[in-house]
Amino acid sequence: MLTIQLFKENLVLIFYLTLFAVVQFLVLTCILLSMLFCDSLKFAIN
Numbered sequence: 001m002l003t004i005q006l007f008k009e010n011l012v013l014i015f016y017l018t019l020f021a022v023v024q025f026l027v028l029t030c031i032l033l034s035m036l037f038c039d040s041l042k043f044a045i046n
Helices: 002-046
Strands: none
Touching: none
């Protein structure tokens, strides 16, 4: 009984950590893409 409870808590923790990692990855990807897009826009203007 106790091991199942611990397993469930760990599962929730792993789920939140994975979610956090995915969100960070998406944010970083968006920032990189926007930087690249801005650079290409500058080149297009110049």
